[in-house]
Amino acid sequence: MMDLSTEYLGMKLKNPLVAGPSPITRDLDNIRALEDAGVGAVVLNSLFEEEIAHGHGAHDHFLDHSTESHAESTSYAPALDYTPVGTEPYLEHLRAVKQAVGIPVFASLNGCTRGGWVEFASELEQAGADGLELNVYQVATDPEVSPADVENNYAEILSAVSKAVRIPVAMKLAPYFSSLPHMAKRLEECGAAGFVLFNRFYQPDIDIDTLEAVPNLSLSAPHEVRLPLRWIAILDPVVKASLAASTAVYTWAEVVKLLMVGADVTQLCATLLRNGAPVVPKLLEGLTAWMEEHEYESVTQLQGCMNHRTTSDPGAFERANYLRALQSYA
Numbered sequence: 001m002m003d004l005s006t007e008y009l010g011m012k013l014k015n016p017l018v019a020g021p022s023p024i025t026r027d028l029d030n031i032r033a034l035e036d037a038g039v040g041a042v043v044l045n046s047l048f049e050e051e052i053a054h055g056h057g058a059h060d061h062f063l064d065h066s067t068e069s070h071a072e073s074t075s076y077a078p079a080l081d082y083t084p085v086g087t088e089p090y091l092e093h094l095r096a097v098k099q100a101v102g103i104p105v106f107a108s109l110n111g112c113t114r115g116g117w118v119e120f121a122s123e124l125e126q127a128g129a130d131g132l133e134l135n136v137y138q139v140a141t142d143p144e145v146s147p148a149d150v151e152n153n154y155a156e157i158l159s160a161v162s163k164a165v166r167i168p169v170a171m172k173l174a175p176y177f178s179s180l181p182h183m184a185k186r187l188e189e190c191g192a193a194g195f196v197l198f199n200r201f202y203q204p205d206i207d208i209d210t211l212e213a214v215p216n217l218s219l220s221a222p223h224e225v226r227l228p229l230r231w232i233a234i235l236d237p238v239v240k241a242s243l244a245a246s247t248a249v250y251t252w253a254e255v256v257k258l259l260m261v262g263a264d265v266t267q268l269c270a271t272l273l274r275n276g277a278p279v280v281p282k283l284l285e286g287l288t289a290w291m292e293e294h295e296y297e298s299v300t301q302l303q304g305c306m307n308h309r310t311t312s313d314p315g316a317f318e319r320a321n322y323l324r325a326l327q328s329y330a
């Protein structure tokens with residue numbers, strides 16, 4: 001009997017497929033269908049800093065933050081469509097999901113300032129979240145803000161959230177740090193029990209007729225899985241925290257590869273948006289069949305069998321790989 005179980009954020013999951021945060025997990029029926037289809041856990045869509053009520057002080061702070069720092073920025077600032085709806089709808093959804101399913105349910109908080117919104121983490125814990133995903137989406141645009149300032153902001157937000165709760169907190173990161181291993185170690189010291197790799201940045205386009213910036217959401221392309229693949233291979237030997245891969249997990253082969261480099265779980269988003277819950281049993285069947293064929297008995301046996309743990313100089317390996325890639329172009 002194949003053992004697909006994995007440990008993530010100190011919890012045993014029946015398999016490494018996790019439904020990642022997206023509009024899919026905003027809906028209770030979808031989550032029930034995902035549990036029936038076999039996912040090991042689910043992450044709810046994020047509660048955004050901008051949605052949290054004025055009472056918490058975060059929304060005002062967020063808007064003031066940019067207008068104060070640049071005299072001219074107000075005229076360029078796009079109107080925020082987010083109405084601060086308060087936290088109750090999110091809490092209600094979380095409670096309903098917890099009642100409806102037996103798999104672990106993670107809530108997700110998303111913001112970028114050090115406002116009062118982080119205090120909301122404890123309400124998510126009280127509403128039954130088994131863990132928390134913290135997504136800090138920040139684009140540094142001010143030349144006065146140094147890389148250290150940006151990194152301190154991540155660390156301070158995480159510390160505040162970690163101190164507010166007893167449940168595990170996983171930090172969802174962007175790949176754009178000068179030294180991701182250093183950053184990950186630092187965040188681990190600030191309480192990160194896991195990392196979700198990676199957050200996706202959506203660059204706006206420009207409408208050349210209306211002269212407007214147009215929000216643009218393209219789902220990941222299959223080759224983009226190589227970003228978490230590389231970084232999990234680098235980070236797994238460096239950190240003790242759990243590692244979740246997020247980006248372009250479309251087929252069971254990607255799940256195999258991500259486990260091989262050391263992922264504890266793989267999060268599904270774009271494939272669920274495209275194919276719905278029926279893709280889950282297909283991924284599980286493919287994973288199981290491949291493992292049987294290659295005589296693996298458990299996911300644990302597979303995890304981390306191909307990463308930088310045994311590479312004497314990972315930096316030199318990455319440099320050599322870069323050169324080989326360029327030379328391979330015929």
Ligand SMILES: Cc1cc2nc3c(=O)[nH]c(=O)nc-3n(C[C@H](O)[C@H](O)[C@H](O)COP(=O)(O)O)c2cc1C
Nearest residue numbers: 020021022023045046135200220246247248269270
């Ligand atoms: C429409 C949409 C909504 C998303 N909403 C959230 C969200 O609320 N919180 C979050 O952390 N990530 C969110 N994401 C990011 C996904 O969870 C995931 O990290 C990203 O899409 C990469 O995975 P994929 O290639 O499987 O789509 C969203 C992605 C999409 C496409």
